Amino acid sequence: MKNGREMIVYYNGSYMQKDSVSISPDDRGFLFGDGTYEVIRVYNSRIFRMSDHLKRLKHSLHEIEIRSLDVAHLEHVGKTLIEKNPETAQDAVLYIQVTRGTAARSHLFPEHIEPTVYAALSGAPAGRTAIDNGLKIILLQDQRWGRCDIKSISLLANVLAAEEARKQDAYEAVFVRDSVITEGTRTNIAAVFDGTVETHPTGHRILGGITRDVVLELCHRENIPVREQAIAEARLYEADEIFLMGTTTEIGPVIRVNDREIGSGRPGPVTQRLQKSFRAVIAR
Numbered sequence: 001m002k003n004g005r006e007m008i009v010y011y012n013g014s015y016m017q018k019d020s021v022s023i024s025p026d027d028r029g030f031l032f033g034d035g036t037y038e039v040i041r042v043y044n045s046r047i048f049r050m051s052d053h054l055k056r057l058k059h060s061l062h063e064i065e066i067r068s069l070d071v072a073h074l075e076h077v078g079k080t081l082i083e084k085n086p087e088t089a090q091d092a093v094l095y096i097q098v099t100r101g102t103a104a105r106s107h108l109f110p111e112h113i114e115p116t117v118y119a120a121l122s123g124a125p126a127g128r129t130a131i132d133n134g135l136k137i138i139l140l141q142d143q144r145w146g147r148c149d150i151k152s153i154s155l156l157a158n159v160l161a162a163e164e165a166r167k168q169d170a171y172e173a174v175f176v177r178d179s180v181i182t183e184g185t186r187t188n189i190a191a192v193f194d195g196t197v198e199t200h201p202t203g204h205r206i207l208g209g210i211t212r213d214v215v216l217e218l219c220h221r222e223n224i225p226v227r228e229q230a231i232a233e234a235r236l237y238e239a240d241e242i243f244l245m246g247t248t249t250e251i252g253p254v255i256r257v258n259d260r261e262i263g264s265g266r267p268g269p270v271t272q273r274l275q276k277s278f279r280a281v282i283a284r
C-alpha cells in the first residue's frame with residue numbers, strides 16, 4: 001500500500017502527487033470554511049452510489065451559490081483516481097472538496113473567482129469487527145448551524161463533539177436539538193421500536209445521508225415498516241435497537257447510549273438483517 005504522500009490526487013484540473021499540491025493561504029476554504037465536500041466509498045475499485053453523492057454535492061453547491069463547477073465531470077475524476085491508484089482503490093474512500101476559490105480576504109463573494117477542487121482516494125478505515133460487535137454513543141446538545149442539509153466543510157461543532165465522544169470511549173456523538181435526536185457527527189441514526197424503523201426526517205436539521213437512503217430503500221424492499229419522524233431524547237433509551245448509518249460506518253449497531261444499555265445489549269435482529277442486505281448491495 002502506498003503511503004498517503006505517494007498517492008496521485010486531483011487538484012484544479014490536474015493529477016499529481018499529493019505532496020505537489022499547493023493551496024493558497026488565501027483560499028476561502030482555509031480562511032472561512034467556505035466550501036463543501038463529499039465522502040464516497042469505493043468497493044472493489046467501483047464507486048458506490050456516485051450519482052447520489054453528486055446530486056447531494058450539486059444541492060450543497062447550489063445552496064452556497066457556487067455555480068460554475070461541472071459536477072458531472074467529477075465522476076470521470078473519481079474513475080481516473082481509481083486507475084491511477086489501483087492498490088488503494090480496492091477498498092477506499094474518495095474525498096472531494098470544493099471551495100469558493102482564492103481571493104484577498106473579504107466576507108463578500110469575490111467577483112470572477114474559480115472554485116478550488118480537490119479529490120483524493122485513501123484506504124478505507126479499519127475496525128469493521130469492532131463496529132459489528134456493537135457501539136457506544138453519547139448524546140450532546142446540537143451546537144451546529146441551521147443548515148445541516150448542506151455538507152459544509154465548516155465542521156468545528158462536529159469535530160468537538162467527536163472528540164468528546166472519544167474521551168468518553170464512545171464511537172460517535174449524536175446530537176439533540178429541542179429534545180429530539182437529530183444525527184451524529186458523521187452518521188445518521190435510526191432506532192427500532194416494535195419492528196418499525198424510526199429516523200429523523202430530511203430537512204435543514206440533518207444531512208440527507210446516502211447510506212440512510214440505501215437503508216430506507218432496503219426497508220421498503222423487505223417490508224420493514226419505516227417512520228420518518230424525530231425521536232424524543234427520552235424515548236431513545238426505550239428502543240429495542242439503535243443503529244448508525246454512514247459512508248464509513250455503513251450500518252453500525254448501537255448497544256449503549258451514554259451509560260445505558262439498549263435492548264438486549266447486543267446488536268439486534270433488524271439491524272443485523274439490514275447489515276446483511278446492505279452487504280449484498282455492495283457485493284452487487
Ligand SMILES: Cc1ncc(COP(=O)(O)O)c(C=O)c1O
Binds near residue numbers: 185186188212
Ligand atoms: C453530519 C452527517 N450526517 C450524516 C452523514 C452520513 O451521510 P452518508 O451516509 O452520505 O455518509 C454524514 C457523513 O459524513 C455526516 O457528516
